[in-house]
Amino acid sequence: MARLVTAMDVGKARNSDSVEITPDVAFITGAVCHPGPFVCSIRPRSEKAKQLILDSCVNL
Secondary structure: OHHHHHHEEEEOOEOOOOOEOOOOOOEEOOOOOEEOOOOOEEEEOOHHHHHHHHHHHHOO
16 A cells, blocks of 8 residues: 555546546544545556556566
8 A cells, every 4th residue: 555655646636628626525424534435536656656556466
Protein backbone atom coordinates (compact mmCIF):
# COMPACT_ATOMS: atom_id res chain seq x y z
CA MET A 1 0.00 0.00 0.00
CA ALA A 2 2.81 2.44 0.80
CA ARG A 3 4.31 1.99 -2.67
CA LEU A 4 0.96 2.74 -4.25
CA VAL A 5 0.53 5.96 -2.27
CA THR A 6 4.05 7.20 -3.01
CA ALA A 7 3.86 6.35 -6.72
CA MET A 8 0.42 7.78 -7.51
CA ASP A 9 -1.18 11.21 -7.65
CA VAL A 10 -4.70 11.20 -6.24
CA GLY A 11 -6.93 14.12 -7.12
CA LYS A 12 -10.37 15.23 -8.18
CA ALA A 13 -11.98 13.43 -11.10
CA ARG A 14 -12.85 15.41 -14.23
CA ASN A 15 -16.01 15.33 -16.32
CA SER A 16 -16.17 15.03 -20.12
CA ASP A 17 -15.43 18.78 -20.42
CA SER A 18 -12.28 18.40 -18.24
CA VAL A 19 -13.91 20.33 -15.37
CA GLU A 20 -12.96 19.09 -11.90
CA ILE A 21 -15.71 17.28 -10.00
CA THR A 22 -15.83 18.25 -6.33
CA PRO A 23 -17.13 15.27 -4.36
CA ASP A 24 -19.93 15.62 -1.81
CA VAL A 25 -18.72 15.35 1.76
CA ALA A 26 -20.56 12.36 3.21
CA PHE A 27 -19.50 10.11 6.05
CA ILE A 28 -20.74 6.67 7.02
CA THR A 29 -21.09 6.34 10.77
CA GLY A 30 -20.95 3.30 12.98
CA ALA A 31 -18.22 1.77 15.11
CA VAL A 32 -15.80 3.50 12.74
CA CYS A 33 -16.62 6.68 10.81
CA HIS A 34 -15.31 6.76 7.23
CA PRO A 35 -16.01 8.69 4.03
CA GLY A 36 -18.72 7.47 1.69
CA PRO A 37 -17.96 6.48 -1.91
CA PHE A 38 -16.69 9.23 -4.21
CA VAL A 39 -15.07 9.54 -7.63
CA CYS A 40 -11.43 10.53 -7.94
CA SER A 41 -8.50 10.44 -10.32
CA ILE A 42 -5.59 8.10 -9.56
CA ARG A 43 -2.64 8.36 -11.95
CA PRO A 44 1.03 7.35 -11.80
CA ARG A 45 3.37 10.25 -10.94
CA SER A 46 5.81 9.22 -13.68
CA GLU A 47 6.75 6.36 -16.00
CA LYS A 48 9.23 5.17 -13.37
CA ALA A 49 6.47 5.13 -10.74
CA LYS A 50 4.18 3.25 -13.14
CA GLN A 51 6.86 0.61 -13.70
CA LEU A 52 7.41 0.28 -9.93
CA ILE A 53 3.71 -0.52 -9.44
CA LEU A 54 3.63 -2.95 -12.38
CA ASP A 55 6.73 -4.75 -11.08
CA SER A 56 5.15 -5.02 -7.61
CA CYS A 57 2.04 -6.64 -9.09
CA VAL A 58 4.12 -9.31 -10.84
CA ASN A 59 5.65 -10.32 -7.50
CA LEU A 60 2.27 -10.97 -5.80
